[in-house]
Amino acid sequence: MRSPQRHEGHKESKFSPRVVNNIRKMTASLVTAAKASGHRRALVLSGDWAWCLQAAQASLANTSLESVLWISAQAAENAWRMEAAKAHRSLGQEVDAIVFDAYSGFDLDAFGIITGAIRGGGLLLLLTPPLAAWPSFNDPEHARIVTAPYQVTEVTGRFLERLVGILRKAEGVIVIEQGKVFPSIPLVASGTRETNDQNLSDRPADSACRTEDQRRAVEAIVKVVTGQRRRPVVLTSDRGRGKSAALGIAAARLLQRGLKHIIVTGPRLDAVEPVFRHAQRLLPQAIASRAALHLPEAVMAFAPPDDLIRTSRPADLLLVDEAATIPTPLLERLLQRYSRIAFATTVHGYEGTGRGFALRFHKLLDERTRGWKGLRLETPIRWKSGDPLEHFVFRALLLDATAVPDSAVASVSPGNVAVERLDRDALVRDETTLSELFGLLVLAHYQTRPYDLRHLLDGPNLSVYVARYRGHVVATALLAAEGGFDKETARGVWEGRIRPHGHLLPESLAAHLGLEQAPRLRCARIMRIAVHPAVQGQGLGTHLVDRIIKEISAEGWDYLGSSFGATGELLRFWERLDFQSVRLSVKRGATSGAHSAIVLYPLSSSGRALVKRARERFLVHLPHQLADPLRELEPHLAALLLRRGAQTSPLPLDPQDWSDVLAFAFGRRVYEVCIAPIWELTWRALADPESEALLGEAERNALVVKVLQKRSWQEAASALGLSGRVQVIEVLRRALCSLVLHFGNEVVHREAERLARR
Ligand SMILES: CC(=O)SCCNC(=O)CCNC(=O)[C@H](O)C(C)(C)COP(=O)(O)OP(=O)(O)OC[C@H]1O[C@@H](n2cnc3c(N)ncnc32)[C@H](O)[C@@H]1OP(=O)(O)O
Numbered sequence: 001m002r003s004p005q006r007h008e009g010h011k012e013s014k015f016s017p018r019v020v021n022n023i024r025k026m027t028a029s030l031v032t033a034a035k036a037s038g039h040r041r042a043l044v045l046s047g048d049w050a051w052c053l054q055a056a057q058a059s060l061a062n063t064s065l066e067s068v069l070w071i072s073a074q075a076a077e078n079a080w081r082m083e084a085a086k087a088h089r090s091l092g093q094e095v096d097a098i099v100f101d102a103y104s105g106f107d108l109d110a111f112g113i114i115t116g117a118i119r120g121g122g123l124l125l126l127l128t129p130p131l132a133a134w135p136s137f138n139d140p141e142h143a144r145i146v147t148a149p150y151q152v153t154e155v156t157g158r159f160l161e162r163l164v165g166i167l168r169k170a171e172g173v174i175v176i177e178q179g180k181v182f183p184s185i186p187l188v189a190s191g192t193r194e195t196n197d198q199n200l201s202d203r204p205a206d207s208a209c210r211t212e213d214q215r216r217a218v219e220a221i222v223k224v225v226t227g228q229r230r231r232p233v234v235l236t237s238d239r240g241r242g243k244s245a246a247l248g249i250a251a252a253r254l255l256q257r258g259l260k261h262i263i264v265t266g267p268r269l270d271a272v273e274p275v276f277r278h279a280q281r282l283l284p285q286a287i288a289s290r291a292a293l294h295l296p297e298a299v300m301a302f303a304p305p306d307d308l309i310r311t312s313r314p315a316d317l318l319l320v321d322e323a324a325t326i327p328t329p330l331l332e333r334l335l336q337r338y339s340r341i342a343f344a345t346t347v348h349g350y351e352g353t354g355r356g357f358a359l360r361f362h363k364l365l366d367e368r369t370r371g372w373k374g375l376r377l378e379t380p381i382r383w384k385s386g387d388p389l390e391h392f393v394f395r396a397l398l399l400d401a402t403a404v405p406d407s408a409v410a411s412v413s414p415g416n417v418a419v420e421r422l423d424r425d426a427l428v429r430d431e432t433t434l435s436e437l438f439g440l441l442v443l444a445h446y447q448t449r450p451y452d453l454r455h456l457l458d459g460p461n462l463s464v465y466v467a468r469y470r471g472h473v474v475a476t477a478l479l480a481a482e483g484g485f486d487k488e489t490a491r492g493v494w495e496g497r498i499r500p501h502g503h504l505l506p507e508s509l510a511a512h513l514g515l516e517q518a519p520r521l522r523c524a525r526i527m528r529i530a531v532h533p534a535v536q537g538q539g540l541g542t543h544l545v546d547r548i549i550k551e552i553s554a555e556g557w558d559y560l561g562s563s564f565g566a567t568g569e570l571l572r573f574w575e576r577l578d579f580q581s582v583r584l585s586v587k588r589g590a591t592s593g594a595h596s597a598i599v600l601y602p603l604s605s606s607g608r609a610l611v612k613r614a615r616e617r618f619l620v621h622l623p624h625q626l627a628d629p630l631r632e633l634e635p636h637l638a639a640l641l642l643r644r645g646a647q648t649s650p651l652p653l654d655p656q657d658w659s660d661v662l663a664f665a666f667g668r669r670v671y672e673v674c675i676a677p678i679w680e681l682t683w684r685a686l687a688d689p690e691s692e693a694l695l696g697e698a699e700r701n702a703l704v705v706k707v708l709q710k711r712s713w714q715e716a717a718s719a720l721g722l723s724g725r726v727q728v729i730e731v732l733r734r735a736l737c738s739l740v741l742h743f744g745n746e747v748v749h750r751e752a753e754r755l756a757r758r
């Protein structure tokens with residue numbers, strides 16, 4: 001006799017009472033197992049939409065799961081529902097079950113965030129199209145991935161194919177497919193209770209804490225206040241390890257000891273709710289208001305990070321939760337402003353994956369504070385160790401992707417790496433390469449998100465390049481095809497009527513630099529480039545770009561380009577590769593705090609004309625922008641952007657102009673009456689790379705901030721770290737004397753000598 005769970009498919013597809021019954025039994029068994037072990041379980045319901053909906057409803061009826069959140073555009077009636085795009089709002093919340101509806105789109109970022117909100121003992125229900133057909137399903141997410149001229153149907157299903165493979169084999173994940181043999185209902189493993197109990201017996205000495213990790217974290221935060229100033233602590237962990245609670249427990253402890261004023265900051269008030277909840281748990285006498293806890297003589301209050309920068313709010317301790325979601329420049333300013341800070345941040349788990357962030361943030365801490373302390377919390381609290389759902393999500397979204405260890409790349413050089421364009425059908429089957437590659441992107445770009453994994457596997461306009469050493473990925477670049485529009489569309493883009501999704505460079509060149517031709521030409525954009533951190537600065541990035549140029553030069557592209565948050569190192573990197581800077585955004589990016597730059601490299605004669613024109617237009621605007629919207633631009637960046645090549649022809653300064661410059665340089669006249677020729681000389685001289693050797697950093701910066709950016713004497717002095725106008729004038733005079741000697745002719749030199757003698 002067949003077991004009741006193993007019926008023939010065609011009977012199951014009809015959604016008979018027996019199917020309902022089986023699904024209920026399966027759910028009950030999974031929930032019992034989850035509760036016994038303190039883990040979460042996943043149930044995949046795979047079929048047509050109507051079947052999935054009925055199956056999910058059957059599964060959830062009569063369970064002990066109370067809070068059930070549907071991530072779906074079309075959930076069951078009366079369900080608690082959230083659209084995937086808003087999943088980040090769930091940070092700080094917890095649920096018993098999530099129904100994740102892949103028919104509404106498999107949004108990887110949302111999946112990563114939301115699965116971390118399910119408590120131990122809880123359940124993930126994943127509703128999917130029939131698994132065999134899922135990779136070719138027209139997923140609503142394709143609309144985000146596709147760019148013209150491709151159609152959504154051209155977005156490949158490699159990521160989903162990989163996901164299905166992982167789902168089928170994942171431990172703790174049960175798949176029920178419409179019309180297929182019903183899987184056997186797993187027995188609840190004996191002994192799971194022991195795991196639970198064993199964890200309980202490990203409870204730390206501090207009864208407010210749940211794990212020894214958490215106790216240490218609380219102790220470290222308390223020490224931030226009681227120990228030396230400027231010794232921040234940084235708590236890192238994966239989701240649900242009790243970081244936010246640790247902040248709250250420590251706050252309560254400190255308020256109990258008489259600390260007066262604690263500020264809590266984070267991306268949003270609701271995201272830091274657990275901090276307040278855990279503080280209040282230990283301070284029953286405290287009165288809670290919307291964004292604060294009040295004690296008779298003390299307060300713990302929330303403030304958004306930008307508020308803390310704008311207004312000066314004193315605090316005895318600043319607690320920063322979800323630090324990876326706060327722009328680094330803001331964090332930097334918080335570090336300057338507050339001398340006692342504890343940061344907490346998630347390493348894996350959602351948008352802005354934390355490892356790249358950690359690398360950058362640690363560098364910043366090293367520069368700013370000598371004695372900062374890092375603490376990692378390993379033991380999960382929201383669920384028990386060894387949770388199969390966490391394991392599945394890590395694997396599916398490559399949240400634990402790791403670049404190859406430093407030791408494996410020690411002897412890498414441009415001469416011993418092999419550069420190749422990857423066949424993405426092979427890549428999706430090669431987990432080692434995929435993980436090394438994605439791990440590198442996560443390390444190098446802290447905004448790398450799970451979505452990027454799907455994009456790089458399925459984007460029809462993308463190519464993936466790697467440099468390998470002994471088979472390992474040591475550098476990678478992602479190339480996106482852009483432009484190639486017809487005349488009509490190009491005009492629409494130029495007029496700002498059409499904004500084609502994913503055509504960043506042509507659009508920017510047309511809309512910002514007024515180059516109508518740009519959207520017509522074919523552009524390859526280096527969307528991401530990353531070299532293994534252990535071997536950066538050794539020529540690998542240069543080699544990789546060189547090889548890409550060689551490889552694509554016969555493919556009919558007009559130009560290659562890139563857009564990135566401008567830093568001196570990156571501008572120099574592209575300049576050394578002969579890329580021309582053609583744009584700098586007038587506003588800074590919210591997350592990076594940097595102005596974004598565009599650099600271009602021509603690959604055809606039309607491309608050459610475009611790049612030349614773009615550079616000319618950029619240089620027409622740059623002097624005016626520097627004196628207006630780019631007045632605050634860091635002087636070393638301004639100097640790099642206006643560098644154009646050796647000054648071959650004589651400077652357009654007549655004898656009267658030189659005489660004005662000399663008059664100021666030798667203290668005969670004030671700056672204000674010699675401005676025009678000083679500006680002309682500065683603009684021309686800084687264009688010549690030779691000026692780098694002529695001027696020290698202070699002289700160059702003085703020329704930029706005063707002459708080009710036209711800052712007031714006071715602003716210039718403070719930007720240069722000088723005490724006032726007199727000191728700025730001194731440095732400017734020194735700078736101009738050097739320029740006069742290099743760029744002036746014999747007559748100018750003689751006059752300078754005469755003035756110097758007097
Ligand atoms: C579109 C984008 O993705 S832009 C973002 C680029 N990526 C990143 O910033 C991630 C982290 N950095 C990296 O992965 C790499 O450093 C890259 C890709 C920027 C450069 O590759 P590298 O192999 O380090 O550079 P390479 O050795 O070929 O060139 C060195 C030159 O670039 C500049 N440079 C840029 N970054 C670095 C760095 N991290 N270390 C040293 N030099 C650097 C220097 O000016 C250097 O010139 P110099 O030798 O005259 O001083």
Ligand SMILES: Nc1ncnc2c1ncn2[C@@H]1O[C@H](COP(=O)(O)OP(=O)(O)OP(=O)(O)O)[C@@H](O)[C@H]1O
Binds near residue numbers: 242
């Ligand atoms: N000491 C504690 N006592 C009781 N419950 C706790 C304690 N510490 C943590 N928890 C609970 O464990 C769960 C995870 O804790 P918390 O939210 O602080 O983790 P987290 O590391 O900040 O995770 P995430 O980044 O996912 O928010 C929460 O339900 C929290 O209430």
